[in-house]
Amino acid sequence: MVARKFLVRHNDASFNVDYDTDDGFEVFKFQLFSLTSVPPDEQKIVGDDDQGNRIVSDDSDLSKICDKLQLVSINEGTVSTGAKENEELLKSDEEFARMLQAEEEAFLLQQYAAGEDSELQQRLRPYLTQIDMYEDPIRQETARKTVSVEELEEKALVSLAKEGNFKPSKAEQDHAFLLQLLFWFKKTFRWVNAPPCEGCGGGTTNQGMGTPLPSEIQYGASRVELYRCNSCSRITRFPRYNDPLKLVETREGRCGEWANCFTLYCRAFGYEARLVG
Incomplete structure (x- = not known):
């Protein structure tokens, strides 16, 4: 041996x-x-x-x-060439998918602008309006003012340090901050099944739908739920607001309001986000 x-x-x-x-x-x-x-x-x-x-x-x-x-x-030359070809194919597939999506969006917007399809216009209009709200500088600034940015940044760095990452990249810091933003949002946004009575704070029972007031329609509340107090019989209104600016103020709702409001927070801090209906 x-x-x-x-x-x-x-x-x-x-x-x-x-x-x-x-x-x-x-x-x-x-x-x-x-x-x-x-x-x-x-x-x-x-x-x-x-x-x-x-x-x-x-x-x-x-x-x-x-x-x-x-x-x-x-086979090193062949393998390298094959790997490169696969990488190029994958890249080309991704670019092709983006190109198709861009062409489809451009075609839909062209039809919308030309008024060729009234049904299409009716379907697209609320989505385009919603996108404009997320990109509105005033709404974004209002959302940012409700967040203690320095506190969340510190928590993000602490979370990375606990994982042994003491010199995180910009992308890692952004990802950690987004997670802290999500944790903060989940704690501050109140889920509402049946709102408490506005008079005595007691439990309520749904009484159907009501007619939206002008002040409610102003913030996209085309639907208003009515609830009767189980104790004092007072009626409490629960407008289903669709404007994220109002949701930043009320900080309550269900799935739709939750996703709508958090999408604005994501865009306010520069994260790519969209609301999928």
Whole structure:
């Protein structure tokens, strides 16, 4: 038995390989496979010594070859080309998908602007209006003023430090801040099944729908739910506001209001977001 220690170079990496010559050349090739992912039947091993590069084969005496070896994949060029082609195909697929989406959106907006399809206009109008609300600087600034930015930034850095990340990148900091923004929002936004009585604070029972007031319609509340107090019989109105500016103020609602309001917060802090209906 001869114990050998080889320094094997492959691409830009180097590996220290301990090897027992009694194990045979196939075992050595499988050791290299475990380190480099180059299959044994695709390995070309070359001795790197002063006498020139010598190919190591099954007939070579591994107890006498030099300590420095170089591993080359006989299909390296093909593999690299294939990987590059796959990467290019994936990239082209993504670009093609974006192009199709952009063309579809442009076509729909062209139809909308030209007034060719009144039904399409009716379907798109509320979505376009909603997008305009999210991009409105006044609404975004109003949302930002309700957030303790420094506190959330500190919590974000602490959360990264707990994971051992003491020098996070800008992208990592942004992601951590978004999570803290979400945690804060979940604590401050109140879920409403049946609103409490405005008079005594008691429980209420749904009495159907009411007619929206002008002040409610102003903020997109086309539907208003009515609730009767179980104690004092007073009627409490629950407008289903659709304007995120108003939701930043009321901070209450159900799924629709929750998603609507948080989308504004995301856009207010520069995160890409959209409300999916």
